[in-house]
Amino acid sequence: MNSFNAFMEKHIIPFATKLNEQRHIAAIRDAFMYTFPITMAASLVILINNLIFSKQGFIAQILFLPKFFPHLEEAQKLLTSVTNGTMNILSIFIAYLVARNLAKYFKADDMLVGMTGIAVFMIMYSPSIVKGGITYLPTTYLGAQGLFVAMLCGGLVGEFLPRLTKIKKLQIKMPDMVPPAVARSFNGLIPIVFVIMVASILNYFVSLIAPGGINDVIYKSIQTPLTHIGVNLYGVIIIAIVQNLLWLVGIHGPNTLNALRSMIFTEADMSNQTYINLHGVVGVPHRVTWGILNDVFANMGGSGMTLGLIIAIFLVSRRKDYRAIAKLAFVPGLFNINEPLMFGLPIVLNPIMAIPFVLTPVVNILVGYFVTVVFNWIPSPAIGMTWTTPGPLMPFLGTGGNLLGLVIGFVCLGISVAMYFPFVLAANKMAIPDDEDTKKEEKEKIEKGANDEDINGTVEA
Numbered sequence: 001m002n003s004f005n006a007f008m009e010k011h012i013i014p015f016a017t018k019l020n021e022q023r024h025i026a027a028i029r030d031a032f033m034y035t036f037p038i039t040m041a042a043s044l045v046i047l048i049n050n051l052i053f054s055k056q057g058f059i060a061q062i063l064f065l066p067k068f069f070p071h072l073e074e075a076q077k078l079l080t081s082v083t084n085g086t087m088n089i090l091s092i093f094i095a096y097l098v099a100r101n102l103a104k105y106f107k108a109d110d111m112l113v114g115m116t117g118i119a120v121f122m123i124m125y126s127p128s129i130v131k132g133g134i135t136y137l138p139t140t141y142l143g144a145q146g147l148f149v150a151m152l153c154g155g156l157v158g159e160f161l162p163r164l165t166k167i168k169k170l171q172i173k174m175p176d177m178v179p180p181a182v183a184r185s186f187n188g189l190i191p192i193v194f195v196i197m198v199a200s201i202l203n204y205f206v207s208l209i210a211p212g213g214i215n216d217v218i219y220k221s222i223q224t225p226l227t228h229i230g231v232n233l234y235g236v237i238i239i240a241i242v243q244n245l246l247w248l249v250g251i252h253g254p255n256t257l258n259a260l261r262s263m264i265f266t267e268a269d270m271s272n273q274t275y276i277n278l279h280g281v282v283g284v285p286h287r288v289t290w291g292i293l294n295d296v297f298a299n300m301g302g303s304g305m306t307l308g309l310i311i312a313i314f315l316v317s318r319r320k321d322y323r324a325i326a327k328l329a330f331v332p333g334l335f336n337i338n339e340p341l342m343f344g345l346p347i348v349l350n351p352i353m354a355i356p357f358v359l360t361p362v363v364n365i366l367v368g369y370f371v372t373v374v375f376n377w378i379p380s381p382a383i384g385m386t387w388t389t390p391g392p393l394m395p396f397l398g399t400g401g402n403l404l405g406l407v408i409g410f411v412c413l414g415i416s417v418a419m420y421f422p423f424v425l426a427a428n429k430m431a432i433p434d435d436e437d438t439k440k441e442e443k444e445k446i447e448k449g450a451n452d453e454d455i456n457g458t459v460e461a
Contacts (some may be wrong), residue, residue, distance in 0.1 A: 029348075032094070044332065091141065094250075095118050095150040109162075120156070125215070126138050127207065154191060158319070165191045236365055239294075242257065268286035272292075281380070284380050291384070294396075300334060300416065304361060308418075316424055325341065325344045364415060377404060
């Protein structure tokens with residue numbers, strides 16, 4: 001452990017610190033942190049909707065709510081629209097905030113730059129569809145699936161537009177009697193026209209290659225190389241690694257690869273369910289599927305086994321920001337909702353957490369494979385469960401109540417805590433001083449300066 005910590009301090013922490021200070025990384029990191037209240041609120045609503053108001057919900061099942069309320073699922077309609085104004089337009093928030101954060105770095109007009117970031121993102125967005133004289137805009141990439149393009153558009157606008165607005169020849173000077181807000185708008189008009197024209201021209205050339213737009217290009221470039229992966233251990237591990245690597249760069253890995261996973265594993269999962277209905281859980285025909293190995297053993301808290309990260313933060317983190325976010329993320333994390341951690345900590349573009357975020361699920365997939373296939377300690381947990389079932393209970397419920405499965409569930413959770421443990425310790429060394437510490441340091445500097453003045457005055461006298 002000491003040698004590992006020494007390696008982290010010598011190589012990883014200095015690199016991570018420099019990376020976090022880089023303006024584009026900082027702009028993206030802060031953008032996700034600004035969205036934290038929105039994602040946290042949406043996570044809680046999703047949690048309530050799926051746990052209580054769904055017939056398959058964990059709480060609804062243990063309290064037998066469907067028996068007392070036959071029309072229970074009708075209540076989901078009350079809260080369904082919340083996601084449309086939060087998670088489903090997350091990319092718009094990010095395009096605005098990344099551009100605005102960079103504008104603040106360059107001391108430019110952050111509001112205009114931020115709005116231009118949204119404009120460029122929508123210019124580069126997937127083309128609209130006309131049916132029956134009505135124009136429809138696809139919403140697929142407005143949410144988490146469009147984050148990569150949103151960050152790219154916001155970053156480019158935030159990098160170049162502030163520079164253009166400072167070129168005096170491109171500024172439109174208004175008379176002094178014109179209100180400041182109007183004068184400010186005209187001051188950046190020519191640079192904004194130039195930026196949106198360049199974006200539109202670029203989008204045209206992209207459409208010649210890919211009619212679906214740049215989002216579609218990215219999606220297909222990820223999906224196509226993986227389409228030939230079959231139902232085997234290597235396929236599950238490769239998809240798990242790719243999924244979490246996508247998350248780290250701001251692309252919603254589970255959503256992006258959902259169609260691919262369904263195409264590969266749905267037939268096997270349905271075959272298992274048919275077998276279970278006839279013969280029980282022992283001896284299912286397909287023992288290596290995504291639902292069995294990843295969802296049951298390697299998804300506790302959500303992608304990256306982040307429930308283990310939350311517990312590790314509670315145990316050893318000295319960072320007030322980490323502990324505060326972990327407290328808010330704990331309840332959603334119990335039910336495998338980890339957006340508060342992904343965007344609040346954040347894990348996206350976090351070099352310290354990248355290693356355990358990718359490797360922890362792989363280790364637990366291997367644990368699940370060995371206990372079910374190699375050693376046959378427990379039957380394959382192939383009984384279908386809702387995705388919000390608390391992670392450690394999944395091996396128990398998925399095997400129809402095998403007690404050893406319950407033990408293995410908590411063992412997997414313990415493994416994830418142990419794997420995140422040293423990286424949380426490393427993050428302590430990157431802690432940003434809070435406001436009280438900063439004020440204390442400033443006060444000490446002022447007092448020290450006053451003492452120095454007194455000493456100098458005494459010497460001069």
